Amino acid sequence: MMGSDHMHRRWSNLRKVLERSGPFCRPDFEPSTETLQFLLDNCKILVIGAGGLGCELLKDLGLMGFRQIHIIDMDTIELSNLNRQFLFRHKDIGSSKAEVAAKFINSRIPGCNVISHCCKIQDKAEDFYRQFHIVICGLDSIIARRWINGMLLSLLVYEDGELDRSSVIPMIDGGTEGFKGNVRVILPGLTACIECTLDLYPPQVTYPLCTIANTPRLPEHCIEYVKVIQWPKENPFECAIDGDDPQHINWIYEKSIERAAQFGIQGLTYRLVQGVVKNIIPAVASTNAVIAAACATEAFKLASSCSASLNNYMVLNDIDGIYTYTYEAEKKEDCVACSQVPKEIEINSPKFKLNDLIEFLCEKPDLQMKNPGLTAYINGKNKTLYMQTVASIEERTRENLTKTLVELGLRNGSEINVADITTPSAIVLKLKFVYCNSDM
């Protein structure tokens, strides 16, 4: 019988650190056999993303005593995943990542109960997210990170302005790119959140339209030209570009080669075309393993409270030796997502139009919105100023874009509700008119 003796010895490594006290433990840590039981039976973890980090995370969590795990990912398995997403085999190509990963872990680690959700994170509501003790992100999308950050913030309960600690669901976030990676621990409402440090994400590389159209110099300029100008014009397959369709990539490759030859530009390769069109981030098994493991360690420390958590950001780079750096990212007083104070937006001209405001919201490094929808309470009525995402409303509100804020009835101190795909619930911005009346 493989019974309790085996189970007892199987977890003996974990039991040593959970059932013994040590000089570096958290002061509130009580060594006991109950902690392991809590991890095994009760502690619910949500892993977001079943890619390079997600596969590693499931394995790491399963072997650190966590068994009540949910995984959410809408993607299916591709050939180019197999160099690092080790729970997938060739035969799995085309299947749901979340499903295959969950099945693999449950069969390899007896007693592990991974539940898969093959959907977008936006498809799940507050009640779903509220059930977890810890959420771990292994994502490559900044928008998804921001959304889940907003979701966990929306679950916070404040009583008389005081945060109810039991409503805090810690978020552990891992990210990798090539031989670089980072890990952070976020206690929503208590420590710096994703939006507090939004300017850490470098803006996406874009090329000015006039360069790609008139003065291309790099192979990238030729590819962008074909992508942005030639494709819509010639519409070769009568649909939008699908980076996963080899026919599409071939077409772009051939046209880009032509353009590069025309301008005498060297160095255009098929690999580069794929990289630019699909915005490919280089990835390797080892970095994913390192970052996921660090996330799992943090989950283990948080769930067992055996040691203090990472405070609160670590970066890794192993190009030249191995370099790590740990620091405390600071919570922003007026963070749009996690502070209780509405963020003030300074308006410095009476000519400031709604269009200008939307552009401002998209371009400001600490806001970086994608397609914000704006409503405001004006003259006792809730009014939609502009909304791009619903065609009928867009049509109806389009004329507002060229109106000034004043013409729309907004005043100094007016509050605007902004909805965006980067956040699950609307955020509030407060207008502050800083021009003097003589400007008018």
Add this chain to the structure above:
Amino acid sequence: MASPAPKSPEQSERNRKYDRQLRLWGDHGQAALEGAHVCIINATALGTEILKSLVLPGIGAFTIVDGKKVTSEDIGANFFLETDSVGKSRAQVATQMLLELNSDVRGDYIDEEPDQILYNSPDFFNNFTVVVATCLAEKSLVLLSQRLWELNIPLIVCRTIGFIAYMRIQVKEHMVIETHPDNEIPDLRLDKPFETLKKHVDSVNLDALSFKDHSHVPYLIVLYKFLEKWILSKGELPNSYKEKSQLKQMIREGMRRDENDISNSEENFEEAVKAVNTCVGHTEIPENVTNILNDDQCINLTAKSSSFWIIAKAVKDFVENEGGGLLPLKGTLPDMTADTEKYITLQQIYHKQAIADAEAVWRRTLQLLRQLGKSSDSIPERDVKLFCRHALNIHVGRGTCIADEYDCKVFDASNIVQCLENPESMMIYYVILRGVEKFQTEYNSYPGEFDDQVEPDIVKLKACITKLLSEWGCGPLVKDDYVHEFCRFGGAELHSVSGFLGGLAAQEVIKFVTNQYKPVHNTFIYDAVTSNSGTFFF
């Protein structure tokens, strides 16, 4: 619908599978990886995690050496074992399960203790590209280290206990051509222009250009012109912050104004101003490259010299002759605002000069090969080109033998003493881990391994450490907290700590195998409680 020529290249399955990593180390790096054979000693959780990150990217082959049988404890921490494998050969089960990850990889195992192999078949290790040891006892470690040191085969020793991870890299000499530095300084030669560059820039007259052309001249030419003017009046390059600011001001004043639009500025001039700090300076050979070119190995070539040193000597000869004191030109140009024609012309000038330089180095390489009595195809021309392209960033690392750390007659402990004066230093973990090894040798168990022995083991471990420290000429530890902590760990292997180090160790293997990126020099310690790490050299 689809256009005729040119046709897209057929993408092989292998290229598609490895796409994300080929973007990092290239097809030649991948070929090197696929030609490598690593040996892993002990299929602990750490051992199989290292292998996982090597099998997935497609290492050629691996061999596991492990004489242990699978236990329930192993299964709790090791993903590449299964519940029903208890009692079976750990090497065998791990090999099978790791091979499932990638059908391109070959793997085999030896179900024997590493000590036996070290004693009975000392030649066993001769043909591995890299050897990685986890959880190896002191005595075997010393033997293995000496053996691989003689063979100049890189050895990576890894260990995790509780929240602490340790990695030591032993390599006699390691040469890297592609170090992939994060911030590469462009090789522009503004202060020492080569003939074709000088001729080209001389042919441009900024004042005679139309308004449009003036704002589409690459900043490099703008910078060159103003630098020329500066040197003409001052005699030398701007050096100080003040002088550089003056040069910037000169460039700003050279900007043309649009009478109709006062806010207009010329982007290329703005770029030239920005480039003053990074691009204006003396072109010279960096110190570490000079050291490499003056190394004994470079000066005194023999028939046994590796191609790295032969090419290095060819570069040295180039520098001393046609190079005029400078390295072969890198030949790449950063992007800059310009019209296509002007940029491409300039790019071609750099590119052609780089080709000419590399050809000169190639001729010198052939000459050296002849002198050494080696065949002319023993070094391919593309290797010489690669070397020339990266000559500014080449790296030679020289390490030390691990066995020396265990010989108090040769071991220099002053570094340890000095580090321990800082209570925050992670050196303390090195000391404790050495104490744990000593404990294992003496008592054949980990300190704190058994629940009823934790307290007595604290005393014993402390004694081991005090003895070590006195051998090194240090006083005893001031505080016992780290000793307590390691007895609490009781030798526990936490999967996530091993997963962390496993990924890093695999990356170090890849560095050795591909000859790209700089490895750790030479000891790395990580504390998973604080997420801090440190690198030490022994």
